[in-house]
Amino acid sequence: MVIALRNLDINAQVYEKAHCLRPVGAGLSLLPNGLNSLEVISPGITKTLKSAGSQTHKLNLHKSTGELIGQKSVTLQEKYGQPMLQIRWSQLQDILASQLPPDIIHLDHRCIGFNQNHQGVEVSFDNNTTVKADLLIGADGLNSAVRQTLIGDGEPCYAGRMSWRAVIRYSHPKLLANEVMSMTAPDGKIFGFFDLGSGYVFWSAATLCPEGNISPNPTAIKSRLQEKFADWAEPVQEILQVTNPEDIVERPICDRPPLENWSQSRVTLLGDAAHPMVPLLGQGANTAFEDAWELSQCLRHAVNIETALTNYENSRKPRTQVIQIRNAVQAKRAYEADSETYLSKMMQQAQLSDTEFEQWLYNYQPSVTSHS
Ligand SMILES: Cc1cc2nc3c(=O)[nH]c(=O)nc-3n(C[C@H](O)[C@H](O)[C@H](O)COP(=O)(O)OP(=O)(O)OC[C@H]3O[C@@H](n4cnc5c(N)ncnc54)[C@H](O)[C@@H]3O)c2cc1C
Numbered sequence: 001m002v003i004a005l006r007n008l009d010i011n012a013q014v015y016e017k018a019h020c021l022r023p024v025g026a027g028l029s030l031l032p033n034g035l036n037s038l039e040v041i042s043p044g045i046t047k048t049l050k051s052a053g054s055q056t057h058k059l060n061l062h063k064s065t066g067e068l069i070g071q072k073s074v075t076l077q078e079k080y081g082q083p084m085l086q087i088r089w090s091q092l093q094d095i096l097a098s099q100l101p102p103d104i105i106h107l108d109h110r111c112i113g114f115n116q117n118h119q120g121v122e123v124s125f126d127n128n129t130t131v132k133a134d135l136l137i138g139a140d141g142l143n144s145a146v147r148q149t150l151i152g153d154g155e156p157c158y159a160g161r162m163s164w165r166a167v168i169r170y171s172h173p174k175l176l177a178n179e180v181m182s183m184t185a186p187d188g189k190i191f192g193f194f195d196l197g198s199g200y201v202f203w204s205a206a207t208l209c210p211e212g213n214i215s216p217n218p219t220a221i222k223s224r225l226q227e228k229f230a231d232w233a234e235p236v237q238e239i240l241q242v243t244n245p246e247d248i249v250e251r252p253i254c255d256r257p258p259l260e261n262w263s264q265s266r267v268t269l270l271g272d273a274a275h276p277m278v279p280l281l282g283q284g285a286n287t288a289f290e291d292a293w294e295l296s297q298c299l300r301h302a303v304n305i306e307t308a309l310t311n312y313e314n315s316r317k318p319r320t321q322v323i324q325i326r327n328a329v330q331a332k333r334a335y336e337a338d339s340e341t342y343l344s345k346m347m348q349q350a351q352l353s354d355t356e357f358e359q360w361l362y363n364y365q366p367s368v369t370s371h372s
Pocket of ligand 1: 018028029111112139142204251270272279283287
């Protein structure tokens with residue numbers, strides 16, 4: 001987002017709660033819609049990303065016993081002009097940060113709220129500082145503090161699944177370059193391995209879990225995983241054995257129902273703060289990149305900030321709602337519906353066939369037309 005804004009000569013600054021820039025998400029899949037958005041924000045960046053990651057050409061599905069169930073070629077590049085790209089968060093972060101002057105990223109700033117009036121918005125941080133600005137974009141994730149001040153809809157909803165992820169340097173005869181191996185069991189457990197190139201593998205595991213309890217420390221996280229996947233075939237046992245407990249990210253899978261509105265005067269939301277989704281389709285970050293481009297274009301073309309935010313929200317809501325609901329449907333997720341009519345309308349929109357949905361999702365082209 002900040003790159004897109006600074007390209008418009010907007011003096012955008014980042015306020016981040018972390019003490020240092022540390023990759024916490026392990027690895028992720030970048031998909032045609034997200035890659036196309038990044039490319040318009042920063043021409044040439046997808047070439048750099050592709051040389052840093054691994055383009056998936058084949059998916060292999062196995063039982064937990066190791067038996068091969070099926071294989072599928074990945075032809076996104078041929079169909080949509082961009083691949084399925086697996087990349088380490090650290091590399092994505094470095095590539096994006098290298099496009100920004102370092103002094104615009106203010107670490108150790110946890111936003112705790114804001115006040116706004118017609119003149120501007122004042123943002124408060126937990127280090128007793130405040131910052132005045134013309135516009136506040138809450139890109140502060142699933143537990144967004146900006147969203148709490150703006151909407152106040154409380155905690156995210158636990159989706160009944162726990163997840164664990166890590167990136168390690170690792171090789172195994174079953175894990176091939178440019179391929180993804182996924183293992184699954186009838187009790188809902190899954191374990192996936194994603195080649196990231198340069199000798200790195202991203203693994204990701206999930207189980208159904210009635211409670212979204214977090215383990216007390218890294219050693220307990222690793223023991224919990226080894227217990228849950230004790231009878232699974234290789235390479236599960238070996239990869240868990242060699243993964244450093246400190247590198248495992250344990251997270252309850254959460255989302256929220258789609259919002260009716262997520263902007264007010266000079267404040268808006270972006271990415272997970274606006275439309276968090278369960279990660280079945282790998283779209284959380286990809287849709288955040290779409291948001292970033294569209295918000296920058298609305299700011300570029302509108303007569304004032306308020307109009308720009310209205311245009312941004314009107315443009316983004318229909319698409320992100322369908323993706324949120326589609327993820328939820330595939331995860332057999334039921335919201336506590338406080339607006340059943342609204343949600344059932346969204347459900348219908350999300351009931352496209354798999355092929356129709358894939359085409360709609362990946363054929364997304366970042367718009368360069370003007371919004372006024
Ligand atoms: C298991 C799993 C796998 C996933 N796989 C994929 C995938 O393959 N592809 C994909 O596109 N998406 C994937 N996602 C989703 C993706 O990780 C998120 O959708 C994406 O990171 C959202 O980006 P964001 O910038 O909105 O929020 P975040 O990435 O959460 O970033 C928010 C930032 O704000 C900071 N912050 C938070 N609160 C405050 C505060 N109060 N003050 C200041 N700073 C604050 C945080 O430290 C963080 O740096 C996955 C998610 C999970 C759980």
